[in-house]
Amino acid sequence: MIILAATPIGNLGDASRRLVEALEGAEAVAAEDTRIAVKLMRGLGIENRPRLIALHEHNERERSAELVELAREADLLVLTDAGMPAVSDPGYELVRAAVAAEVTVTALPGPSAVVTALALSGLPTDRFCFEGFLPRRGRAAVLGALAAETRTLVFFESPHRIGDSLRALAEAFGPERRAAVCRELTKLHEEVARGTLAELAARFAEGARGEIALVVEGAPARAADEGAAVEEVLALAASGERLKDAAARVAAATGLSKRDLYESALRRR
Template sequence: MSISIQRSFEDKPENNSPGKLFLVATPIGNLEDMTYRAVRTLQEADIIAAEDTRQTRKLLSHFEISPGKLLSYHEHNKAASGPELIRFIIEGKNLALVSDAGLPAISDPGSDLVKLALEAGISVIPVPGANAALSALIVSGLPTERFTFIGFLPRDNKDRDKLLSTLLDEQGTLLLYESPHRLVKSLEALLEAWGDRHVVLARELTKRYEEMVRGTLSECLEWLQEHPPIGEYCIVVSGAHPEEVKERRDAWWQVLSVEDHVAHYEEQEKLPRKEAMKKVANDRGVSKRDIYNMLL
């Protein structure tokens, strides 16, 4: 067992000690959500690493912070840029990492830089602030005691459906991010995988056109037909009902393989194979595509 201890704020750092990596939250739309501490950290940092330097340059200009120490760190250059940034910190420079909006290292390459820093024995310090997922959760009206952050769903349909099937019995509230052009497709996938649950579509959080649409998945899909998606969304979905989970786990078909489950409907109820597979998918709370793949 190997344990490490981080004391983020030692009064007297040792000579030649490395710098620190600060994860600095930035506004998700409203500049007034920038904290005093975040501004000070960016002012005092030797280097600021940003996912989109053009976006961050605007932020720095607003708070009158010099853009001269701004470097690029994003998904496409992280393999080369990451080790270089770590080298700067080891040499004693303090580095502030920011994403386009919100907390860095959530659904962005910042998590890779954190891992590199910890492997190098560098202190990683959070400078908290705005976060879209938690902002949507607390205004959703859905349970907040337990929740699961999923981020963006996989683009591949097979990978997406597989992920959703693994979360079918999750009883905590579920949080997702989605872009406007994929929103309807993703909601349709949620409806097929999880049934018609309560959902909140939180759009343009903290911005002028902030909007929350609350209803069931089917109701929200119908609403979107007349109100096309605009802006970035956070989707908050109610978790599985405990009784539904228990019913699935106690179901008669639990002891059967998928093949035997399908065969039961074919033989006992004389259903065509496609209909039998559809019933099996409904029983197990997965998509028909999942059942088909399991039978390959």
């Protein structure tokens, strides 16, 4: 079978007993970075030296068929650098190939930066969605589509882009939307900074250090008057604002669909 094994996201003490036992008995390990896998085993005091196979974003599609066949003969343990394989990390293509080939897939649950950040954020946890890393290109369109999302949002972000992303979020969602920047979770310098998007954008304007998970409050659920919203879009457009920008601004404020507002305003012009 294929065994997806969650690894510590920072503190080695979070390694489960099942993970340790699996590493001690593994014959083959597919790892996102074999060097980090070796470091993990050394840190956990594991003397076993299994066959290590590189499985990362650049080769996963090509190697999946080979690894599925390997898993027919012996258990294949799958590791990423931190957290659960297949969640914003290599593993999805392998699981899909295994399911298609009717090879058993199981998991050793463990640490997750997504739910750890969510739990620490102080924001609603009853409904949430994970959006991974924000794209480098087309970010405005992605955030525009998410502006009316009422569930709590969880993102990953790199240290040097966090300031730009917070500014973009404040512009798309409104500066008063609450958020939490969760940095270096489970590590010595763990930090959870809570505040509005405007406050956090100012605080992290020069970036930050370490691994970052960003949690953002969902849009307030409101029964907005679409007719009045379209009139507001038209008024903003009449004052010189581009119609698409006006629709995006009103959508962010009302929770209505940007596309519906834009198309309705276009017909009314």
